[in-house]
Amino acid sequence: MRAGPLSNSQIITLLNSAFVPVYAVNEDYSRNGSAPAEEKAERDRIFKEGYAQKRSVGSVHVYVLRPDGQLFDSMHVAEAAKSEKLLALLNKTVTELKPVSGKPVVPPEPQSCRPDCATDALTLHLVARSLDGRGAWSEFPVEDWIVLSGAEVKKLLAAQKFAAGATWTIDKELATKMLTHFYPATENNDVAKNKFERQSLRGTVISVRDGVARARLEGEMKMEHWFYHKPDGKYVEATVVGYVDFKPTTKEIRSLRLVTDEATYGGGKFGIAVQSMEAH
Amino acid sequence: MKSLVLLSAVALSSLQVEAANPAASTREDAWVEQRVQQLQPQAKEKRLDEIGWAKDIRAAIKLAGEHQRPVFLFTHDGRMNIGRC
Numbered sequence: 166m167r168a169g170p171l172s173n174s175q176i177i178t179l180l181n182s183a184f185v186p187v188y189a190v191n192e193d194y195s196r197n198g199s200a201p202a203e204e205k206a207e208r209d210r211i212f213k214e215g216y217a218q219k220r221s222v223g224s225v226h227v228y229v230l231r232p233d234g235q236l237f238d239s240m241h242v243a244e245a246a247k248s249e250k251l252l253a254l255l256n257k258t259v260t261e262l263k264p265v266s267g268k269p270v271v272p273p274e275p276q277s278c279r280p281d282c283a284t285d286a287l288t289l290h291l292v293a294r295s296l297d298g299r300g301a302w303s304e305f306p307v308e309d310w311i312v313l314s315g316a317e318v319k320k321l322l323a324a325q326k327f328a329a330g331a332t333w334t335i336d337k338e339l340a341t342k343m344l345t346h347f348y349p350a351t352e353n354n355d356v357a358k359n360k361f362e363r364q365s366l367r368g369t370v371i372s373v374r375d376g377v378a379r380a381r382l383e384g385e386m387k388m389e390h391w392f393y394h395k396p397d398g399k400y401v402e403a404t405v406v407g408y409v410d411f412k413p414t415t416k417e418i419r420s421l422r423l424v425t426d427e428a429t430y431g432g433g434k435f436g437i438a439v440q441s442m443e444a445h
Numbered sequence: 446m447k448s449l450v451l452l453s454a455v456a457l458s459s460l461q462v463e464a465a466n467p468a469a470s471t472r473e474d475a476w477v478e479q480r481v482q483q484l485q486p487q488a489k490e491k492r493l494d495e496i497g498w499a500k501d502i503r504a505a506i507k508l509a510g511e512h513q514r515p516v517f518l519f520t521h522d523g524r525m526n527i528g529r530c
Contacts, residue, residue, distance in 0.1 A: 180496050185499055190519070191521060207502045207506070228520070230509065258515050264514040264522050265513045273495050276494055406473060
């Protein structure tokens with residue numbers, strides 16, 4: 166949907182001018198999901214109306230509601246993912262319901278946002294992009310947000326002393342927390358299912374200048390990552406390189422960059438870029 | 446003695462201790478930075494951001510009533526906002 170109809174100019178214009186668009190993540194609406202009970206009840210109510218009206222109902226679906234919240238129509242994602250089909254549904258809705266058109270009811274804003282976190286935490290933004298269109302989905306790059314707590318930041322910078330040439334191995338648990346997100350766009354995004362066959366990440370202080378140290382980060386990994394949610398023998402193999410600028414006295418990180426040099430998955434090549442993000 | 450240690454530490458930091466192989470590290474750092482920029486999502490890959498999404502279903506229905514517009518609801522697995530879906 167994201168690469169197809171939700172990137173279509175006509176559909177974007179129609180959604181903004183005549184609808185109130187919303188998306189709902191099924192995981193949030195599951196029994197243990199983070200959505201409030203009232204929100205879950207609202208989604209269930211829409212499903213029930215769909216069944217009562219003998220319309221198409223499912224967890225990955227498009228639903229159109231009347232301005233009073235009652236179900237008007239629905240469409241399975243296999244159909245809705247075709248721009249012409251979704252456009253037809255939207256146009257039919259506009260023709261029949263004659264909504265008040267105008268500016269977007271909610272101003273558009275970036276949907277991938279830095280998560281809220283403690284002031285001493287380090288927020289890392291990760292981008293994964295297919296480099297050859299093989300082995301993984303490649304319509305657009307995917308992202309992750311990784312938050313290291315203040316204690317984890319201290320653990321990341323674990324050298325005995327920060328003088329040029331000093332080296333240290335980065336805590337395995339901490340390296341895992343970052344490297345487990347090093348995979349391209351796949352259906353399976355449950356990192357708990359990832360299994361490392363090997364991994365290493367180490368730091369070497371390259372320079373100390375004006376109270377700021379720069380350390381080079383280097384490592385490599387081999388991690389089992391299933392494309393779908395069942396074993397398929399697919400592995401990520403990657404070498405990584407980067408650097409981190411920090412104050413040796415306080416272990417406060419100024420900047421961190423970590424990228425894959427060579428990375429393969431499922432017969433294709435992909436790239437990962439991680440960068441620290443400043444608090445807004 | 447403590448003063449001597451402190452003095453040495455201050456002197457060390459002001460001496461700007463350089464890399465054993467600064468040329469190699471500079472090249473690598475520049476490459477890393479370039480790689481980070483190259484891999485970033487382009488605006489055309491994030492057209493989802495051009496749509497004014499409501500916060501949740503209840504908020505959408507409330508706004509729909511206020512503005513007399515239908516709700517477009519897409520339910521899905523994974524995280525569409527980051528592409529991990």
